[in-house]
Amino acid sequence: MATLLQQSFSVSYSYPVAFTEHLFASTQTLFVDIFPKGQPARLFFVLDEGVVAHHPGLISQIKTYVASHSSRLALVAEPMVVVGGEACKNQTEAYQQVVEATHIHGIDRHSYLVALGGGAVLDMVGFAAAISHRGIRLIRVPTTVLSQNDSGVGVKNSINAFGKKNYLGTFTPPFAVLNDFAFLQTLEERDWRSGISEAIKVALIKDLNFFEWLEQHAAALARREMEPMKEHVIRSAEHHMAHIASKDPFEFGSSRPLDFGHWAAHKLEKLSQFRIRHGEAVAIGIALDSAYSFLQGRIQEADLHRIFNLFHALGLSLYVPELQEEALLQGLKEFQEHLGGTLTIMLLEGLGRGVEVHEMDQELILKALQVLKSWENTPIFSKN
Amino acid sequence: MATLLQQSFSVSYSYPVAFTEHLFASTQTLFVDIFPKGQPARLFFVLDEGVVAHHPGLISQIKTYVASHSSRLALVAEPMVVVGGEACKNQTEAYQQVVEATHIHGIDRHSYLVALGGGAVLDMVGFAAAISHRGIRLIRVPTTVLSQNDSGVGVKNSINAFGKKNYLGTFTPPFAVLNDFAFLQTLEERDWRSGISEAIKVALIKDLNFFEWLEQHAAALARREMEPMKEHVIRSAEHHMAHIASKDPFEFGSSRPLDFGHWAAHKLEKLSQFRIRHGEAVAIGIALDSAYSFLQGRIQEADLHRIFNLFHALGLSLYVPELQEEALLQGLKEFQEHLGGTLTIMLLEGLGRGVEVHEMDQELILKALQVLKSWENTPIFSKN
Numbered sequence: 001m002a003t004l005l006q007q008s009f010s011v012s013y014s015y016p017v018a019f020t021e022h023l024f025a026s027t028q029t030l031f032v033d034i035f036p037k038g039q040p041a042r043l044f045f046v047l048d049e050g051v052v053a054h055h056p057g058l059i060s061q062i063k064t065y066v067a068s069h070s071s072r073l074a075l076v077a078e079p080m081v082v083v084g085g086e087a088c089k090n091q092t093e094a095y096q097q098v099v100e101a102t103h104i105h106g107i108d109r110h111s112y113l114v115a116l117g118g119g120a121v122l123d124m125v126g127f128a129a130a131i132s133h134r135g136i137r138l139i140r141v142p143t144t145v146l147s148q149n150d151s152g153v154g155v156k157n158s159i160n161a162f163g164k165k166n167y168l169g170t171f172t173p174p175f176a177v178l179n180d181f182a183f184l185q186t187l188e189e190r191d192w193r194s195g196i197s198e199a200i201k202v203a204l205i206k207d208l209n210f211f212e213w214l215e216q217h218a219a220a221l222a223r224r225e226m227e228p229m230k231e232h233v234i235r236s237a238e239h240h241m242a243h244i245a246s247k248d249p250f251e252f253g254s255s256r257p258l259d260f261g262h263w264a265a266h267k268l269e270k271l272s273q274f275r276i277r278h279g280e281a282v283a284i285g286i287a288l289d290s291a292y293s294f295l296q297g298r299i300q301e302a303d304l305h306r307i308f309n310l311f312h313a314l315g316l317s318l319y320v321p322e323l324q325e326e327a328l329l330q331g332l333k334e335f336q337e338h339l340g341g342t343l344t345i346m347l348l349e350g351l352g353r354g355v356e357v358h359e360m361d362q363e364l365i366l367k368a369l370q371v372l373k374s375w376e377n378t379p380i381f382s383k384n
Numbered sequence: 385m386a387t388l389l390q391q392s393f394s395v396s397y398s399y400p401v402a403f404t405e406h407l408f409a410s411t412q413t414l415f416v417d418i419f420p421k422g423q424p425a426r427l428f429f430v431l432d433e434g435v436v437a438h439h440p441g442l443i444s445q446i447k448t449y450v451a452s453h454s455s456r457l458a459l460v461a462e463p464m465v466v467v468g469g470e471a472c473k474n475q476t477e478a479y480q481q482v483v484e485a486t487h488i489h490g491i492d493r494h495s496y497l498v499a500l501g502g503g504a505v506l507d508m509v510g511f512a513a514a515i516s517h518r519g520i521r522l523i524r525v526p527t528t529v530l531s532q533n534d535s536g537v538g539v540k541n542s543i544n545a546f547g548k549k550n551y552l553g554t555f556t557p558p559f560a561v562l563n564d565f566a567f568l569q570t571l572e573e574r575d576w577r578s579g580i581s582e583a584i585k586v587a588l589i590k591d592l593n594f595f596e597w598l599e600q601h602a603a604a605l606a607r608r609e610m611e612p613m614k615e616h617v618i619r620s621a622e623h624h625m626a627h628i629a630s631k632d633p634f635e636f637g638s639s640r641p642l643d644f645g646h647w648a649a650h651k652l653e654k655l656s657q658f659r660i661r662h663g664e665a666v667a668i669g670i671a672l673d674s675a676y677s678f679l680q681g682r683i684q685e686a687d688l689h690r691i692f693n694l695f696h697a698l699g700l701s702l703y704v705p706e707l708q709e710e711a712l713l714q715g716l717k718e719f720q721e722h723l724g725g726t727l728t729i730m731l732l733e734g735l736g737r738g739v740e741v742h743e744m745d746q747e748l749i750l751k752a753l754q755v756l757k758s759w760e761n762t763p764i765f766s767k768n
Binding site: 013039341 | 385386388389390391394395396397398399400404423483484487490493494495511514515516517518519537540542545546548550551552553554555556557561621622625628629633634721722723724725
């Protein structure tokens with residue numbers, strides 16, 4: 001009685017992820033070379049206020065760069081500067097301003113939005129690009145450790161709504177990701193250090209060699225040496241890219257992004273009203289789930305010490321007063337709801353080896369919390 | 385000096401497109417059978433006000449259906465009724481109401497929004513679903529000829545903004561499309577007839593056999609006989625599905641949707657302030673580009689007569705006073721801008737054979753317009 005058809009197709013994506021320095025220097029051709037030949041690429045830049053403050057010459061440098069490649073590039077309007085950090089995802093004004101600019105300046109599906117800044121600005125501009133004209137091409141220029149070694153190479157965008165992080169967003173791959181290491185040099189100390197948490201995360205669940213490399217270079221990273229910073233960014237970005245490409249890029253099924261330690265981290269960010277930054281919260285979340293893995297007999301005590309010591313060498317705390325027992329358990333419940341009912345949590349089976357579990361013991365979580373607290377107050381283990 | 389990586393992956397989509405009658409009748413299992421086994425599927429219905437007005441028992445029928453399959457289905461809240469037609473895409477209230485409902489009722493990525501109504505309601509609810517939680521699963525139940533034979537089987541959603549049609553939207557395939565023919569019986573005469581334009585469109589550019597079938601069944605379709613209506617819906621939907629799956633579903637490149645006749649139709653809808661409905665405008669747009677194809681020597685005069693006669697047999701006008709010369713040429717210019725600079729227009733090389741061209745002669749467009757006008761005023765050709 002019913003006629004039943006099945007529609008099936010695949011959509012292919014391919015985009016460059018480049019790592020360089022001084023992207024808009026007059027001698028650089030990386031930027032201009034990503035565009036197809038033909039009519040000049042029509043560009044609209046949206047820049048993170050914080051980055052512009054630290055690089056006052058940036059806007060004029062971009063204009064000079066575009067002008068010197070006028071047969072290939074054109075600005076549709078003056079670059080727009082938006083507030084950075086979580087504020088740009090909380091205020092609907094910033095997002096609406098970008099959407100409105102696409103309308104006012106006639107930025108169509110064959111034009112390009114260039115988002116330059118930290119992860120929050122990339123998320124917000126990415127969302128505006130994804131829904132205007134059903135998708136304007138997006139070029140991301142991540143400027144922080146966190147956005148270069150993790151989120152900036154990914155396929156998500158978002159803004160916050162109803163007090164919920166990332167409530168509105170899409171899975172939309174960018175046209176290109178161009179990481180510029182030079183921006184890392186003007187980062188605040190906290191942002192430089194805490195961003196490394198996301199690299200420790202992938203190392204712990206995927207790559208023992210990388211974990212050992214991070215141990216060896218922790219002191220140099222803490223001293224803000226550029227060479228290990230660059231290498232760590234590229235290695236971490238490669239892991240995140242491989243994970244996305246490997247099975248379920250748009251997370252249709254139950255597959256998860258690389259979110260070891262993130263269930264507690266998300267809760268902690270909120271509990272601290274974002275006093276604690278994402279990377280700092282991730283360090284604590286990783287330490288917690290590592291301690292839990294140890295208490296379940298999944299990893300050795302010596303391995304746990306190595307994890308704690310690595311964070312310590314980078315100057316990252318593993319316990320903060322906001323981490324109250326009840327709130328933490330509530331965070332686990334919220335995470336389960338967010339996943340649609342079935343809990344999936346990454347734990348460790350060894351250094352460099354993650355394993356997914358579908359339940360957590362509340363008593364053991366609280367014991368793991370005590371391990372962090374006592375280690376932070378009375379370092380039982382050697383801290384170097 | 386730069387490190388250059390390339391990220392590449394494909395995303396696969398597969399969804400059922402079903403055609404049936406009385407989807408929520410107690411004996412029907414099509415609806416309940418589309419959900420994976422396991423926990424009951426959490427559903428939130430959004431219904432078109434116009435459909436509810438014609439089918440006052442619909443909401444209670446849906447509730448009874450869900451209740452009788454309570455091990456497989458659950459309503460997260462009372463069905464929501466929204467205004468139908470273009471109004472629901474123009475008012476941001478309707479869209480915001482749906483987004484807010486997903487927040488209030490905890491509708492997550494593993495829950496389902498069921499949108500039931502005409503193309504505009506499907507577009508609006510589809511957009512809300514696509515961006516909430518980065519994508520809630522969407523089930524479309526198209527209730528009009530136009531949405532069943534064309535837009536409802538597709539991958540787009542949208543709302544209007546800045547006075548521009550479909551300014552905000554995404555390409556997001558649905559979870560399922562369930563067409564219910566019973567809803568067609570309560571359509572207004574104009575909506576029944578004009579929706580057939582989209583089938584004539586695909587027939588003319590792709591399928592001579594289907595065109596001849598439409599000629600043979602035009603009188604029965606005009607008399608509102610259900611059997612040819614059903615067959616025409618399925619054949620047209622199949623063509624639209626095949627086109628989407630065949631090359632570039634999300635229109636990243638320069639490939640176009642099946643939009644023969646649509647450049648003039650879009651302009652005409654706006655000029656008439658939506659007095660003229662989409663299908664009616666498409667009929668005129670097709671007639672115009674067919675006359676243009678004839679004037680360019682691409683099709684025979686006899687073929688043009690057959691096209692005009694088919695529209696006439698369905699009671700569709702081929703000329704309206706809103707179709708002013710200057711406004712029409714302005715519409716071509718706007719369409720070119722919309723495409724990002726390079727014009728691509730579908731013309732006919734014969735009945736059932738479309739061809740893309742990249743320029744149009746303004747003088748010839750105006751001559752084609754005169755052909756429509758004089759045919760409508762003084763039928764030179766036999767109208768049966």
